[in-house]
Amino acid sequence: MHAMLADDAGNLSWSAVPDPQPRRDEVLVTVHAAAVNRADLLQRVGKYPPPPGAPAWMGLEAAGIVAGVGPDAAPGPGGRPWQVGDRVCALLPGGGYAEAVAARPELLLPVPAALSMAEAASLPEVFATAYLDLVLEAGLQAGDTVLIQAGASGVGVAAIQLAKLLGAHVLTTVSGPAKAAAVRRLGADEVVDRRSGDLGAAMDACAAAGRPVAIALDCVGGTDLGPHLARMADGGRWVLIATLGGETAEIPLRVVLKRGLRLIGSTLRSRPLAMKACVIAGVHQTVWPALAAGTVRPVVHAVLPMAEAAAAHAILERGENIGKVALTVLPD
Numbered sequence: 001m002h003a004m005l006a007d008d009a010g011n012l013s014w015s016a017v018p019d020p021q022p023r024r025d026e027v028l029v030t031v032h033a034a035a036v037n038r039a040d041l042l043q044r045v046g047k048y049p050p051p052p053g054a055p056a057w058m059g060l061e062a063a064g065i066v067a068g069v070g071p072d073a074a075p076g077p078g079g080r081p082w083q084v085g086d087r088v089c090a091l092l093p094g095g096g097y098a099e100a101v102a103a104r105p106e107l108l109l110p111v112p113a114a115l116s117m118a119e120a121a122s123l124p125e126v127f128a129t130a131y132l133d134l135v136l137e138a139g140l141q142a143g144d145t146v147l148i149q150a151g152a153s154g155v156g157v158a159a160i161q162l163a164k165l166l167g168a169h170v171l172t173t174v175s176g177p178a179k180a181a182a183v184r185r186l187g188a189d190e191v192v193d194r195r196s197g198d199l200g201a202a203m204d205a206c207a208a209a210g211r212p213v214a215i216a217l218d219c220v221g222g223t224d225l226g227p228h229l230a231r232m233a234d235g236g237r238w239v240l241i242a243t244l245g246g247e248t249a250e251i252p253l254r255v256v257l258k259r260g261l262r263l264i265g266s267t268l269r270s271r272p273l274a275m276k277a278c279v280i281a282g283v284h285q286t287v288w289p290a291l292a293a294g295t296v297r298p299v300v301h302a303v304l305p306m307a308e309a310a311a312a313h314a315i316l317e318r319g320e321n322i323g324k325v326a327l328t329v330l331p332d
């Protein structure tokens with residue numbers, strides 16, 4: 001089969017590689033579409049190596065058709081055994097940028113009937129991240145105020161929709177009016193333009209209105225983290241998922257101590273399989289009915305053929321995307 005390989009300089013080539021050899025407890029999926037994640041940009045230049053046992057090529061999520069089911073494969077999250085011909089999307093440790101991938105059956109989800117493969121490929125990684133961090137790590141409850149940094153990112157569009165589905169009040173950051181309008185359409189209640197606005201003031205305004213920020217989903221970090229953390233509600237949970245804005249911060253420890261704040265680092269890819277299966281089961285139970293009802297939807301900024309993966313990455317590098325960028329391998 002073919003997969004998208006990166007050389008030491010990050011140049012991409014659609015190259016012949018050995019076919020996947022699924023284990024007895026895995027499922028073979030013929031890939032129709034994969035979706036781009038910011039982590040792919042790092043993996044491409046050697047800064048985010050795949051975990052042991054994962055394919056060498058990129059791709060944390062894909063959608064396609066089940067081509068084989070191992071004799072010991074577990075059923076899917078709904079309890080139904082997977083069958084050859086099922087349309088599925090997959091959370092992967094890597095390997096989605098390819099014609100086929102061996103996937104864990106517990107980490108597959110059925111493709112909702114109305115969705116294209118490109119749309120379905122855009123769901124697993126970001127909704128799993130949002131569910132893991134907002135629900136399992138931060139314990140989101142209806143009525144909580146949730147701060148979501150980078151609301152127009154792939155993760156952001158999923159996190160806003162999940163938080164609104166669960167009854168939260170959402171404060172989010174973006175750059176530019178087009179992204180601001182897009183996140184409002186997804187249900188964000190308050191939007192701060194990170195280039196011209198003042199997130200600290202917006203957090204203070206939430207607190208003054210009686211709804212202080214209880215949970216933050218933060219991919220930015222950096223020097224603003226400390227002052228923003230101090231503006232949370234007592235008992236607030238700040239979940240750090242990346243450090244796009246910088247790797248060091250000064251934390252007001254007395255505030256953390258006295259107010260019972262929690263700073264939680266979280267990465268999805270490093271979680272054990274059982275934890276990821278729990279996350280996917282939660283996504284299936286919570287998000288999938290809303291996708292079928294149309295109250296949650298995939299947000300796909302662009303769909304490009306796999307041959308244009310470098311151009312797809314460039315869209316993320318330039319920060320242009322509102323939601324996800326997908327790559328097609330086969331027609332639907």
Ligand SMILES: NC(=O)c1ccc[n+]([C@@H]2O[C@H](COP(=O)([O-])OP(=O)(O)OC[C@H]3O[C@@H](n4cnc5c(N)ncnc54)[C@H](OP(=O)(O)O)[C@@H]3O)[C@@H](O)[C@H]2O)c1
Pocket residue numbers: 036037038039125129150151152153154155156173174175176179194219220240241242243244245246266267268269316317319320321323
């Ligand atoms: N820990 C985990 O489990 C996990 C899982 C998935 C993703 N992530 C991380 O979460 C982040 C979002 O992922 P994604 O794939 O959704 O990314 P994405 O679609 O590429 O979006 C990233 C967005 O972050 C915003 N941003 C804010 N501050 C930035 C800065 N200093 N530099 C660059 N961009 C900045 C930009 O939007 P604006 O210009 O609108 O602000 C940019 O478009 C990435 O850092 C990714 O590595 C972590």
